[in-house]
Each structure stands twice: as C-alpha cells, then as structure tokens.
Amino acid sequence: MSIVVSVADLNCLNFVNSYEFETSVRWVVNSTLNPSPCRPDSPGNLTEDGTLPQVPASGCESESNLSMWIYVLLGNVLRGIGETPVQPLGISYIDDFATEENAALYVGCVQTISVVGPVFGYLLGSLCAKIYVDIGFVKMETITITPSDSRWVGAWWLGYLIAGVITLLSAIPFWFLPRSLPVPGPEVPEKCTPEQTSFIKGSPLLKHKYSADEHTSFIEMAKDFVPTLRTLLAHPVYLVYLCVTIIQLNSLIGMVTYKPKYIEQHFRQSASKANFLMGVINIPAVALGMFSGGLLMKRLKLNIMGAAKFAFGTSLIGYILSLFFFAMSCENAKVAGVTLSYDKISYDKHLLFTDCNSKCVCSSSDWDPVCGENGVTYVSPCLAGCTTSAGSGKNTVFSNCSCVGVAGNFTASTGHCPQKDDCDRMFPYFLALSVITSFIISLGGTPGYMLLIRCIKPQLKSLALGFHALATRTLAGIPAPIYFGAIIDTTCLKWGQKRCGGIGACRIYNTTAYRLYLHMYYSVFLTSCLRYVFFSSFSVTPWKLYVRQYKSCL
Template sequence: IYFGAKLHRPKIIAIGCLLMSFGTFLIAMPHFIIGRYKIETSIRPSVNSTNNFSPCPASSLDSSRAGCERESSVSMWIYVLLGNILRGIGETPVQPLGISYIDDYAQSENAALYIGCVQTISIIGPVFGYLLGSLCAKIYVDIGYVDMETVTITPADARWVGAWWLGYLIAGAITLMSAVPFWFLPKSLPVISALNIPLKQKFGSTHGEIHSFSKCPHAEFVPTLKSLLGNPVFTIYLCVTIIQFNSLIGMVTYKPKYIEQHYGQSASKANFLMGMINIPAVAFGMFSGGVVMKKYKLGIMGAAKFAFGTSLLGYFLSLLFFVLGCENSKVAGITVSYTGAGGLSYQEGSLFSDCNSGCLCSRREWDPVCGENGITYVSPCLAGCTFSTGSGRNTVFDSCRCVAVANTQPGNLTATLGQCPRRDSCDKVFPYFLALSVLSSFIISLGGTPGFMLLVRCIKPELKSLALGIHTLATRTLAGIPAPIYFGAIIDTTCLKWGYKMCGGRGACRIYNTSSYRIVYLGLTLGLRTVSFFFCILGFSVLKRHIKMEEKNALTNGNTELELLRKEENSSIHCEQFILALDCNHDRETRL
C-alpha cells in the first residue's frame, strides 16, 4: 500500500480484482473433486414397497467405513486456504487506495459525502451476497447429480447442505468483470488550484490550466511507519476499530445461525432476511452519516462525538436482545425427558428409555422425527417406532411407543420426518427481533462515515494511503481472522448434540442450547463493544490535546501564513499582467 500510493492506483486495484476472482474460483474447486454428499440417515428409500423397513433393528447399526482412506488422503482445505489468501491479497489495495484516490481529488467539503457513497455502495455487495446465499442454500449441494426424490431431508434440516459452490462461481465472475473499468481510469485527476480559478474565469481556457498536485516527499518506509504509529490519535483509533470489528465480524458471521437455531428459521430464510432487511439498514445509516457530516460541517471533534453517541445508543438498544428469547426445542432425551418433563441435564445415557429398550439404537445417529405429541425424537428407533409406511420424504412411522409415554391425550402414535416446529410464542417474538435488529444496525452505522473521516483527517496527507492500508490490514488480521474462530469455539460450548463423521470423529452440531447460545453470543458481542468504549474515552482526551496543539501552531504561524497569502496574491497579479502583456504583443505582431 505504501508503494502503491506512488504508482497507478486504479490499475493496482484492477490487479487486485483479478487476484480476488482467481481465488474465488479456487475455493469452489473441492466440489468438483470430492465425491457426492452422503446424508447421515437411517431412512432407506424404496419406491416399489409400502412397508420399507423396521425402524427398530435387531442388531446394532454401525456406520460404514468404506471410503475412509480416500477421504482422509485428500486435503480439500488447501484449496480453500489458498483461495482465501489470494482473495485477501487482492482485496487489500481496494479500500485504502480507492479512498485515498477519492480524497486526493475531491474538494474537502465533498470528500465525506463521496466516501459515504462509496461505503454505502460497498454494502450492496453483501446484500446481493446474502440473497445469493439464500438462493444457493435452497438448492441441494449435488443438484444435477442425484435424483431429488431420493433426498429425504429438507432445507430446514440441520443435515441439509446447499449448493455453496455455485455462489463462489457467480461471485468470481462478477469480480472478474469489475476489474475492467478500474484498468481504464487515469493515474491522477486534474485539480484546479486557487491561483488558476480567477484566471480561468477571466480569460477562459485558451491559455491552458495550471494544475497543482500534492507530491509525497521521498522517505524511507520504516521511519514513515514509525511516524504514523507515533500518532496517538491514530493508534487509539486503530485499537477502537480492531475491538469493534471483532464484535461486528463475530456478530455478523453467526447471526444467520443464531436466527436459524434460536427462532427455528431455515438457513435460506436467515440469509434472505440478513440481505433484505439488516444490510440495507446499515447502508442507509452510513449514507445518512455522510449527509449529516456534510450538512452540519462537522469537524474532527464533532465527528468523533457523533460516532461515539450513535455507537452508545445502539449499544443500549442491543441490550434488549436478551429479553427477546425463545425456549429450547423439546427433544426427548436432550432437552426434555421421554415423559415430556423439562429441566433435563443431557447425557448420552439419557437418550435411552424403557420405551426404546427393545431396539438396538445407535446414540450417534441424528435422524429427527416429530411425534404427534409435539416432541422431537433423535431418530425413529429412539422414538420406539416399529413400522413405517411410504418412502422418501413421505415416510410415516407407526406404533411409536415413546410417543405414547408423553402423549397426554389419546391420539395416533405416529411420527413424521423432521423436527417439530417452534411454538407460536416464538413466532410472535421473531418480528420484534427483526425490527430491533434493523433499528440498532441503522443507528450504529450512522457513525461509520464520520468515524472513518476522523481517520482520514487526523493524519498527514502524505501518510493517508499508508494509514488506510495499516487500518485495513489490522482489522482483517486481528479481527477478520480470529473473531470467527473464537466466537465459533465459544458458541460450540453450548452444543447439546453433535453429529459424527462416517470415518469417526465429531462432526457438525445438530442442536444447541438456545438459552446458553443467546447469552454467550450476545454477551461476547456486547462485551467487546464495552471494552472499546473505554478506549474511546481515552481517545477523546488525546484528540482534544491534538486539536489544541494544532490551534496553537496555527496562531504561531499566523503571521507567516498571512505573508505567504500576500505573496500569492502578488504573484497572481504579476501572472495576470504577464499574460495580458503576451496577448498585447501577440496582437501587435498579428497587425504588423
């Protein structure tokens, strides 16, 4: 970034787009190399038979280990790692060089609005990304390769895997096309100096224009970096944004899963809601912040106070998420007992009961069925079902002994595929969650553009590109990489039932303790933001000292600046007289 600021910035951005495109295509490669996805299920699809099989086996069901050696020998994660590395390298110059390019060639009073527009447009990408993710999540991962009639699960099932690879192919193609316009932008744009304005207005453009470009003095990289990191305002701002980005990235990464697990929504619907409701609120908030800063002409301190105030207000609103919770799903042997009583402390032995003791059921399976009593059972076998009718998704299990244990009213002892839906009370809470999410996101994002302009204005102009590059690098490496890892690790501590891989080992979590999930997820998000506020308070004191020092220097150098202005006015007058003399001589020579 430091050296890129001295080169052709638009072309460097174009090269970055090409790298991002190649990396995105590389991430999708494992789908075309590995085999087909095998669903963890005990259902045996049959078309010609109405009595498929007995869910209550006479012998233990062990997962087949065929193909384990092939699976372990192929490291598909290398493609994903290399692809993300290339995407990270290509993405690095886009924001710092692009923002500095705009700020260098825009009038100071319009720079905030332009940068706000750019940041707002950058939000449109995630909007389409979430919508594309919602579409791909509805499509089965092996679409076109398998008969969908044999797939016994739906997108609402925890075992469903969508066509994740399709989104990467589309995103890679779009990124490749975006490199074209950047390649044809000029290295620099014309800037009209204060000296040239009266001449152009008086004489037009016949005598040409006098352009002024800011030239960065030659300096070594290490001293320049020391000078930048020696700026206390920039250092504290960097600490604040790193902590807040940890909170933001962790929250955004796991919010669809939170909606899915806590409110019983499908992954497709969760992505759709994030793209259509939450992200546009963020975009509108960032744009509105730029408009407010331009309209009221906020200075550095005004921008800092505005950003802090909106962040604090959004913080208090986010506390209301703790009360918008839902109860755990009723899963026999995990969250409730087989009699329907709650308060169960889950252990592997609690999956077994007298009602399924006659069946040799596997405790590792996750093939949920919904009983007529409204309780979900981990598998048809653990529900004590002895017969089944139908095939595929239309399979119905009959004579389920465990359903009878918790069935307070006489009814059919049947169970159907899939988990039981959430209660109506949870469905009523979900719209309030969405409304509060939109409102808090809008208010917090109002301070995004003023806060970013604080970064641009608190450093020397020649250090602008390097500062933005360091800021982007720090937030990506110290927030973008670790936040999803430790957020995921802490959230996994609330898992109640893990899946198992075909060749052994723990797989994905099938069901979480929603109450613990809510406390851990929201507590970690708001806890990080609480820590950032202490740095903000320290930053205000440092910023006040910085502004007083600047004002003192301005008063000290006032006489010098007035003298320079007088010299500039005199040089302007002499320049006009010189041009008029040239015109007179030219007219005299023409007449002769």
C-alpha cells in the same frame, strides 16, 4: 485475476466428493415398505448408565484424506490479494481530488456501496442455500431432508462461481479511470501530484520534492518504510482509532458471521430465510447509516472533534439498544433425550435411552429427527421405538413407535416438530431492534473514517489506510469468527458424527446459552470500544490534530 483464480480453486472442492448425510430412511424404487428402524435385540441391552454400545455405521468407507482446508485457505488468500488494494487506494484517490466539505459525502457513498455488495451476497446465498449441494449429480427424489434440516448443505460453490464472474466484469471500468483528476481549489505546480510519501510519490507536503516522473528504487522505498510506519504509529489519535476499529470489528464480524445461525437456531428459521433476512433488512440499514453519516457530516459541517463526538454518541446509543437483545429469549426445541425427558419433563441430563426403546439396537450418534404425534421431536426413528415404516423419501411415515404413545396414535413423520410459542411473536421485534441498532451504530462509521483521514499528515494517508485495512483484517477479520465459533460450540447439545467416527457438525444448540454468550461477548467488545472512542473524543485536543493543507509544494 487473483479473485478469478481463487473462485476456480474453491469450486474445485465441490467436485472431489459428493455429500452424504446420515439418515435411516431409504429411497426404494417401486416400494412403499422400508426396513424396520428398530432392530430388536435381546433383553438387557441397556448398560448401567442407560446407554447402548456404539453401533458402527454400515458401509463405512475410509474418508478422503485430502486436506480440503488448504484449498479453502489458498482460495481466500488469493481473493484477499485481489480485493485488498481497492479500499485504501480507492478512498485515498477520492479524498485527494475532493474538496474538504464534499470528501465526507463521497467517502460515505463509497462506504455505502461497499456495504450494498453484501446485500446481494446474502440474497445470492439465500438462493443457493435452497439448492442442494450436489444438484445435477444426484436424483433429488432420493434426498429425504429439506432446507430447514440441520443436515442440509446448500450449493455454496454456486455463489462463488456467480460472484467471481460479476467481479471480473466489474473490474473492467477501473482500467479507464484517469491517473489523476483536477485538484479543486488553489492550483499547485505541475511537478507535484496530490499525494506522496517518501515511497509513494506525489504529496505537496513532503519535505523533499519529487517529480512525478522521477524513478525511486525499491530499496529506497523499503528503507523509508519502517521510519514512516514508526511515525504513523506514534500518532496518538491514529493509534486510538486503530484500537477502536479493531475492537469494534471484532464484535461486528463475530455477530454478523453467526447471526444467521442464531436466527436459524433461536427463532427456528431455515438457513435460506436467515440469509435472506440479513440481506434485505440488516445490511441495507448499515448502508443507509453510513450514507446518512456522511450526509450529516456535510450538512452540519462537522470538524474533526465534532466527528469524533458524533461517532461516540452513536456508539453509545447503539450499545444501550443492544442490551435489549438479552431479554428476547426463546425456549429450547422439544427433543426427547436432549432437552426433554421421554416423559416430556425439562431436564439437563442427556439420556437418549429409556425403557420405551430398550428393545431396539440404536446408535446414540445418529441424528435423523422425527416428529411424533405428541409434538415431541425424537433424535431418530429407532430411539422413538418405531418398528415399522411406510412410504419413501420425505413422505416416510413411521408407526408402532413405543415412545410416542399419545391417545393410541404411535406414528411419527420425518423432520422436526413445528413449535408455536411466544418466539414467533417476538421475532418481528427482534428484526426491528436489529435494524435500528445497525443503523445507529453505522451512522458514526463515516465520521469516524473521516477522523482517520483528517488526523494524519496527507503524505501518510495511503500508508495509514493500508495499514488500517491490514490490521483490521488480521486482528479482527481472522480471529473473530474463530473464537466466536469456539464459544458458540460450547452451547451445543447434540453433535453429529462422521460416517467412520469423529465429531461432525452440531445438530442442536442450547438456545438460551447461545443467546447469552453471543450477546455477552458482543457487549463486552462494545464496552471496550466505547472507552477508546471516549478518549479520542474528549481527551485529544484539537491542536494535536494535523489539518490538511493544499496550498503549495514545500
């Protein structure tokens, strides 16, 4: 129910205000002539540093003062409340009623299914990204941008709506699951259920026997919680594994969050295609790796130490393969005044204004890219020095562009210039390496998770899995996208601007810096993770591990 409420909360945001993007192209009914992008000004309008005074946006209205982030936060909190119990309680439920040799395979299947979900999520996101955010509320003929434009916003709210309905329907079968299943192996007395801590009933290994029907007050459970948690965190293997997963998930969540944008910026793919590739290539490799890890653990009959060493080996190989990402570089997009001078010379200094557009009153904050006949992208038609335009919408053509000037052709069209270089040939190799790396790293996921289950006493299992889920979400799921995003923002070359001032979204990145920063921090986290995995694999002796025993109620 909390997931359904969160979906309704998040979808309310889309109907508060319509999305407006910055553009100098106007859609005019029954007209093929647009106003001139370049508004002539008196000579000498350039300042000493080669810039023009900021031109305030016309028709500026005060933006809504609603704190939209509160609705997003509330919706995600409710969604988290609804989905959090599924993983720890579900894994515990399966492990309680499975034999030792089959538990790894079953857990691997569950982990695989949990990864298959994002496959459909990315595919749904790819579909929604192709649909304009205000579809049904605006005339699409008036939209002058395409899904490949950085200003394009897809129908994100539609994905929440569809996913919410599917989640509600998938929750119905859970009501028909039995409270307990027959326990394989030696029979245990009926008064004992498979699992119980002193605050979760039912363990055959508790020092104190509880009947399954005995009532325990909330105060009694609260009193036992802190000592039990202290005992759990004092376990060396559990603590090391907790540190491993927190560090590893920091790197993986940061990478997965910004990998579609990396594909979009570095390899010049649309957001829709980037999400589609993540859904049909990367995520299935992770799912296959988790399932294969559980299957190998069953076939090879790995014990706890074997599982730990297997996880270390896969992490080491995945780390080595990830270093090859540093060599897959692409050149920055050719944008005059940002990555190139107006003479098409690469340089670091950003200078949007030059002699060819000195007679135009342009704003340096605008982002309305046009492609000149010379193959160079210009920040806006005004900065390209275009004085006339014809056509409407996406078919607008700008002419008399003084900064273009190639063989007498001074025209420009809307959008970025397509670039054909080695980057196109490198993209398939990047995808292949991503698939192999994702598969190998995830291959050790299920053995590592079984290490978590097997290294603790059965009566602590539910608490261990629940605290593990809480710690990874709090210390990895929340901060990783924040600081990865802050690091990536330092590579931005051109920021957009809101209608009434203030920094908007980044329009173009330094792809070289983006690549180095993203993979550098990813590798740093994997290096730290390997140190902890090595410790858990070779420094903890088997006799320190607690082995499960389902023999009798003590």
